[in-house]
Amino acid sequence: MTRVIAVASGKGGVGKTTITANLGVALSTYGEETLVLDADVAMANLELILGMEGKSVTLHDVLSGDADIEEAVYEGPGGVKVVPAGISLEGLRKIKLDRLENALSKLVQNVDILLIDAPAGLEKDALAAIAAAQEMILVTTPEVPSISDALKTKIVANKLGVEIVGVVINREMHDKTFLTINEIETILEVPVIAVIPDDPEVSRAAAFGEPLVVRNPKSPTSNAIMQLAADLIGESYQPIEPDKKSVIAKLVEGLLGRRY
Ligand SMILES: Nc1ncnc2c1ncn2[C@@H]1O[C@H](COP(=O)(O)OP(=O)(O)O)[C@@H](O)[C@H]1O
Numbered sequence: 001m002t003r004v005i006a007v008a009s010g011k012g013g014v015g016k017t018t019i020t021a022n023l024g025v026a027l028s029t030y031g032e033e034t035l036v037l038d039a040d041v042a043m044a045n046l047e048l049i050l051g052m053e054g055k056s057v058t059l060h061d062v063l064s065g066d067a068d069i070e071e072a073v074y075e076g077p078g079g080v081k082v083v084p085a086g087i088s089l090e091g092l093r094k095i096k097l098d099r100l101e102n103a104l105s106k107l108v109q110n111v112d113i114l115l116i117d118a119p120a121g122l123e124k125d126a127l128a129a130i131a132a133a134q135e136m137i138l139v140t141t142p143e144v145p146s147i148s149d150a151l152k153t154k155i156v157a158n159k160l161g162v163e164i165v166g167v168v169i170n171r172e173m174h175d176k177t178f179l180t181i182n183e184i185e186t187i188l189e190v191p192v193i194a195v196i197p198d199d200p201e202v203s204r205a206a207a208f209g210e211p212l213v214v215r216n217p218k219s220p221t222s223n224a225i226m227q228l229a230a231d232l233i234g235e236s237y238q239p240i241e242p243d244k245k246s247v248i249a250k251l252v253e254g255l256l257g258r259r260y
Pocket residue numbers: 009011012013014015016017018019045170171172196197198199200202203206221
């Protein structure tokens with residue numbers, strides 16, 4: 001049975017697209033047939049993070065009735081399958097969101113896991129993306145407004161019968177003014193399944209169109225995402241330690257001419 005998981009949040013800009021892209025690549029590297037679909041049709045950017053912009057057929061064409069969903073599937077980094085939304089505003093005009101469910105029913109035939117990058121908020125587009133999934137990963141930053149909006153999304157997901165797998169806290173900064181994991185679990189009544197640090201490498205990777213788990217697999221951020229992917233499918237994962245020793249060895253050899 002294919003798992004259809006929406007990656008959703010109440011507030012925008014909390015890291016849904018970043019997490020969908022990297023989690024999709026991570027799950028593929030574990031051998032799961034994984035497809036990531038950009039359902040944020042108005043503010044699409046999954047294709048930018050994966051370095052896959054400019055594809056000829058996108059979800060815009062599918063939801064406009066001009067193409068079949070199979071024509072909009074592309075191979076991405078690490079073998080993850082990708083359905084880009086299309087970033088042109090032109091493409092938005094003819095979209096009918098009720099075509100999404102039918103499109104997804106065709107996609108699930110060939111994959112183990114389908115991750116949906118959902119739009120923020122609770123407008124029609126967000127509801128369509130959430131309702132199309134059986135499970136949801138709720139993304140939030142540790143700030144109060146983000147948690148408060150996440151709570152609304154959680155309540156709507158419950159009403160739609162979508163199971164919440166857990167909360168991912170993104171952009172953790174060890175700042176005393178932010179909420180703790182315990183406080184977040186108490187407010188949302190959902191377990192925290194990953195804590196991802198605030199990491200300037202995330203936006204650098206995005207600028208290069210290369211997912212962080214590929215570009216910098218040893219970073220704490222990539223390790224947190226690989227661990228989350230492993231937990232989702234019941235695999236074990238050994239974090240990759242940064243190669244500190246080899247850096248020191250090179251320094252000693254270069255400066256002192258002897259082996260470290
Ligand atoms: N862990 C992180 N550390 C630092 N910046 C991040 C992190 N996660 C996301 N960002 C940045 O935050 C912005 C919004 O992320 P994005 O994934 O597009 O959010 P959303 O899809 O929820 O709108 C982007 O500029 C992204 O590079």
